[in-house]
Amino acid sequence: xxEEETPEPRDLTxxxxxxxxxxxxxxxxxxxxxxxxRTRTHAVPGEGHPKAKVMLIGEGPxxxxxxxxxxxxxxxxxxxxxxxxxxxxxxxxxxxTNVVKCRPPGNRDPMPDEIAACAPYLERQxxxxxxxxxxxxxxxxxxxxxxxxxISRIHGQPKRDGARLIVPMYHPAAALxxxxxxxxxxxxxxKLPKIxxxxxxxxxxxxxxxxxxxxxxxLF
Ligand code: URA
Ligand code: SF4
Numbered sequence: 001x002x003e004e005e006t007p008e009p010r011d012l013t014x015x016x017x018x019x020x021x022x023x024x025x026x027x028x029x030x031x032x033x034x035x036x037x038r039t040r041t042h043a044v045p046g047e048g049h050p051k052a053k054v055m056l057i058g059e060g061p062x063x064x065x066x067x068x069x070x071x072x073x074x075x076x077x078x079x080x081x082x083x084x085x086x087x088x089x090x091x092x093x094x095x096x097t098n099v100v101k102c103r104p105p106g107n108r109d110p111m112p113d114e115i116a117a118c119a120p121y122l123e124r125q126x127x128x129x130x131x132x133x134x135x136x137x138x139x140x141x142x143x144x145x146x147x148x149x150x151i152s153r154i155h156g157q158p159k160r161d162g163a164r165l166i167v168p169m170y171h172p173a174a175a176l177x178x179x180x181x182x183x184x185x186x187x188x189x190x191k192l193p194k195i196x197x198x199x200x201x202x203x204x205x206x207x208x209x210x211x212x213x214x215x216x217x218x219l220f
Contacts, residue, residue, distance in 0.1 A: 012051075014050055017051055017128045020128035021128050024121050024128070029069075031043060031101070033117040034118065036102035039103070039105045040061075042067070042068065043101045044065045044069055044098065044101055045069075045101055046071055046101070047096060048091060048092070048094050049092060049095055051130075052129055053132045053133060053200070054094045054135065055097070056080075056096045057122070057137060058099070058137045059109075059110065059137070059140045059141065059171060060099060060104050061098060062074050062173075066102075066103035075176065077172075079176045080137075083189040087189045087192035089192070099144075100140075101121060110140060122144075132163075132164055132200055132203060133158075133165050133167060134164060135169055136167070136169065137169055138151075139171075145159065145166045149168070154168050163206065165199045170184060170185045170188075172185065
């Protein structure tokens, strides 16, 4: 088989990524795989640029999100828009989703079996988008890359995961009304452009290394 027939996820064109994301969204909207399916109004698959360089992963839909089927549209969402602006980004530039796609009743924490049931959707979204940078918002998305870590210790510090950087940040809903956390999350978002530039440099270096002929060049 040629490479064209079996593209790696990172090689997906915008159209292919869009199609893969729409397939995930269609499955999520009718998903019966955990208890949260029984109490949701609308599942919230996530939305944004299909080839976003920055992907943000929250916890789970709240009341407003459940009503409209869209992520981060309540107060935390408005604050998130301000934070994105601090990084020179808009919603159209990024992809936003959550660890669980359906609202936990009363906004309780998602349970381990719910997170596990929903994880394959998130993994497929990450594979399709292949973002340079993933920002985790709050402890449930943080736990996927930083098990056992404490947000107060590691927020804003990127960690490499293969070809991308993962940046743990406070959850905007938690940071919004707590002065010290608010300052911290604002500072962390302000660092995003630098972190993204670093991630992009890494990819360019890796691409140059993998280019046919690159190895021969080093012989001279
Ligand atoms: N909080 C989240 O974690 N996700 C949303 O989509 C909205 C609020
Ligand atoms: Fe399915 Fe995820 Fe919704 Fe559970 S939370 S029903 S696994 S989409």
